Every structure is written in C-alpha cells, then in structure tokens.
Amino acid sequence: xxxxxxxxxxxGENEVLKGIxxxxxxxxxxxxxxxxxxxxSTFLRCLNGLEKATxxxxxxxxxxxxxPKTKLHELQQNVGMVFQQFNLFKHLSILENITIGPRxxxxxxxxxxxxxxxxxLKKVGLTGKENxxxxxxxxxxxxxxxxxxxxxxKPKVMLFDEPTSALDPEMVGEVLQVMKDLARxxxxxxxxxxxxxxxxxxxxxxxxxxxxxxxEEGTPSDIFTNAQEERTKSFLAKIL
Amino acid sequence: xxxxVDNLPVLLQGLGLTLEYSAVAIVLMIIFGLxxxxxRISKIWILRGVSTVYVEIFRSTPLLVQLFFIVLGLPxxxxxxxxxxxxxxxxxxxxxxxxLNEGAYVTEIIRAGIQGVDRGQKEAAAxxxxxxxxxxxxxxxxxxxxxxxxxxxxxxxxxxxDTSLLAPVSVVDLVYKGEIVIAATYAGxxxxxxxxxxxxxxxxxxxKVAAYLERRLxxxxx
Numbered sequence: 001x002x003x004x005x006x007x008x009x010x011x012g013e014n015e016v017l018k019g020i021x022x023x024x025x026x027x028x029x030x031x032x033x034x035x036x037x038x039x040x041s042t043f044l045r046c047l048n049g050l051e052k053a054t055x056x057x058x059x060x061x062x063x064x065x066x067x068p069k070t071k072l073h074e075l076q077q078n079v080g081m082v083f084q085q086f087n088l089f090k091h092l093s094i095l096e097n098i099t100i101g102p103r104x105x106x107x108x109x110x111x112x113x114x115x116x117x118x119x120x121l122k123k124v125g126l127t128g129k130e131n132x133x134x135x136x137x138x139x140x141x142x143x144x145x146x147x148x149x150x151x152x153x154k155p156k157v158m159l160f161d162e163p164t165s166a167l168d169p170e171m172v173g174e175v176l177q178v179m180k181d182l183a184r185x186x187x188x189x190x191x192x193x194x195x196x197x198x199x200x201x202x203x204x205x206x207x208x209x210x211x212x213x214x215x216e217e218g219t220p221s222d223i224f225t226n227a228q229e230e231r232t233k234s235f236l237a238k239i240l
Numbered sequence: 241x242x243x244x245v246d247n248l249p250v251l252l253q254g255l256g257l258t259l260e261y262s263a264v265a266i267v268l269m270i271i272f273g274l275x276x277x278x279x280r281i282s283k284i285w286i287l288r289g290v291s292t293v294y295v296e297i298f299r300s301t302p303l304l305v306q307l308f309f310i311v312l313g314l315p316x317x318x319x320x321x322x323x324x325x326x327x328x329x330x331x332x333x334x335x336x337x338x339x340l341n342e343g344a345y346v347t348e349i350i351r352a353g354i355q356g357v358d359r360g361q362k363e364a365a366a367x368x369x370x371x372x373x374x375x376x377x378x379x380x381x382x383x384x385x386x387x388x389x390x391x392x393x394x395x396x397x398x399x400x401x402d403t404s405l406l407a408p409v410s411v412v413d414l415v416y417k418g419e420i421v422i423a424a425t426y427a428g429x430x431x432x433x434x435x436x437x438x439x440x441x442x443x444x445x446x447x448k449v450a451a452y453l454e455r456r457l458x459x460x461x462x
Binding site (some may be wrong): 074076087144185 | 259358360361364365366367368369370371374377382386415425
C-alpha cells in the first residue's frame, strides 16, 4: 500500500529526513514513535505530499507520489489525513465540513453526501451535531469530526499526525476509540503518536525514529520489551 | 441661521456630488485592490513587483500631491486636456487618482485577509484532494472575506473624507460648494460647521454599519 525508498527531506540547509525506506502492507497499522524533532511528522507529511520530498521514491495507494507527472490532488483524494490541530473548516458547519470534499471533489449529490456524512457522524458518535460549528465542539469532538471528514473521501490509507497531542487528557480516549474501531475494520493506517498504549494494543508494527533515521522497527512487544538499540531504550525509558 | 437655511440646497447639491465621487472611488478601489492583491501573492515575480511598486508609490506620497501631479502636472507634458476635454479630464483624473490611492490600501487589506487564513485550513483542503483553485474558492476566500469586511468599510469611510481633497484641483464637491457660498456670504463659521456636520453624519452612518458587520461577521461563528 505504501512503499518508500531512500526518502530525503531538507528544509534549506537542515536535513530532516536522512534516507527513510519502508513498506506498509494493506490493512497494516504502523505506529511511528520518536522524540520531537526526529522527523516523524515530516515523514508522515511527505506521504501525502504536504511536504515535497527532496529525493527518493514514494508510492502510495497505487500512485507514485514522487513522479512529477502525478496529479497531487488526485493522490490526496485517496490518502486521508488527520492533523494535530484538527484543522476543521471554521466557516462551515459540521455536516458541511464532512460533505464539502465529496461534493466539490468527488461531485457527489447533496443527498448522497449528506446521507453518507450522517452515517459517519453516527460512527464517530456525534449524531446531532450536524448544524454546529467547529468552535462549538470540544477538542475531542472536533478531532472525531476531522476523522469523519477524511473518511468521507473513502481513502485507501489514513495518516494520523499526533491526533491526540492537542487534546485535554479526558478526551484522548474517545479519539483513540474511533481509531481502534477503524483499525479493526481493516483500514491501512500510519499513526504518529505518543500514545504508547495505542501502539501496544493496535500496532502491527512500531517504528522508532530519531534524528531523521528509522533507528529500529518491529512488533510492539519487540520494541517495548526487547529493544536492541541504545537510543530506543533511552527514549522508552523516558516516556514509559 | 438664515444664511444656513438659504444655502442648504446648494450645500446638499455638493454633498450629492461628494457621494457620487465616493461611490465611484469605492467601487474602483475594490477592483484595483483585488487585482493588485492577487498580483501581490502571485508566483510570477513581475506581477508581484508591479503590485509592490504601485502600493509603495501611492502609500508613500500625500494624496493631495498625487492629485496636483496627475490633474494639474501631467497635462503640462501630455495633451490630456485636449484628448479628454478640458472639462472632463480633471474630473476623470481626480476620481481615478483617488481610487488608485485608496486601492493601494485596499490591496494590503485583501492581501492580509487572504494570507491571514491559517495554513492548516489550506493543508486540510489539500488533504481531502482539493485543487489550489478549489481551496481558494471554497475555503480561503470565504474566510478571508469575512475578515476583510470591517477594514474595507473603514477604508470606505476614509475615501469619503478624502474626496474633500478634490476641491483644490477644481472638482466641484461639498467643500467646493462651501467655499463658493462663503465667498458670497462671508459666513465662514456657519457654513464650515454645516459642511463638517454633513460629513460627520455620512461617516457616522458608515462606521455604525462597520461596527454592526464586525459583530455579525466574526470568522468563527458562535
């Protein structure tokens, strides 16, 4: 589903990704962990073209992202993204937030997109909030709407960029629950997070990144109880 | 008091002309502002350059000097009065100069409105597969527009006041009519009081509208 070969990314003189290669299978849930500044968010943002790779090859959802001929917006229709700051469209109601993509990008009818959006709101537990605006919702509710907005495009892959980092602690659980449901349904997911509980429970594979490299990867139990690399051990010792 | 009553029709006629010039200048300034703002955020450097030079020139010289230069100075080297007619040219040129001057400020208002929309909004639009045009049309401009309305209404109020600078280049407006009445009646105190009051009433209404819009059109609805 995702294949990355020797991905490099620099911001000016500063090289943030120093050669990342990886492969994500269909229906796999991959959790990326690592200290801040390790490049994990940049890696995720490269996967849907929000950051342009400096060099390397990325294939995702059957399209070659790094090929200049690929139409980025077509690729992005197939790759959902959930942001740390939710980024709901502030001027649109909850229902419109979810339907604007299907209506304007996929050219669905109003009836069809509204019905699908109501289904998605039910799925994330927010039936009844259709006509509210983003600022009227709690952070946890907004993030669940953001997940529904991404799912409305029927993506083949979902990317999560620290989806619970901006939330009050009591709201983390409701967002993680939606993500767990999604993982159980077989969605292919790449999740950058500090929620080690989620990584342990739901991750098929955990990737530890530091200083622009993938230092170590393996099953959650490999990484959390039997890490081989010194840097992985010292990171886990600090946060667990 | 009688001098005011007697001359009020003439002054109101002047006010009508002032409002006409204001309307023309406000429409044109928004058109100029939109064009130059889009140029200013363009990826093409020459468009950015032209827009920047325009904004800097008109913001960094006094409007009165711009009016003297374009209305009275330019015809000295270019036969503009012959081309447009000696009666039409000053009016056309003065209205256009005023619109260009205010348009420079509107350019900055619109540019700031567009660029003030949070980057995360554009990223979210991209992440659901919107093209650059769709992002501008459905996400950025609707949010930018609400942000721009209060400063645009303030700029419109400024424009109405700035039409008073058209009188020195012989364009007939409220101030010009006032001067004519005073020349005939010597009632400077009374007539300038009325002229000021008329401007005040118009601007007061406009700024009340601005305040109302500001309350109603907050970007984040509640």
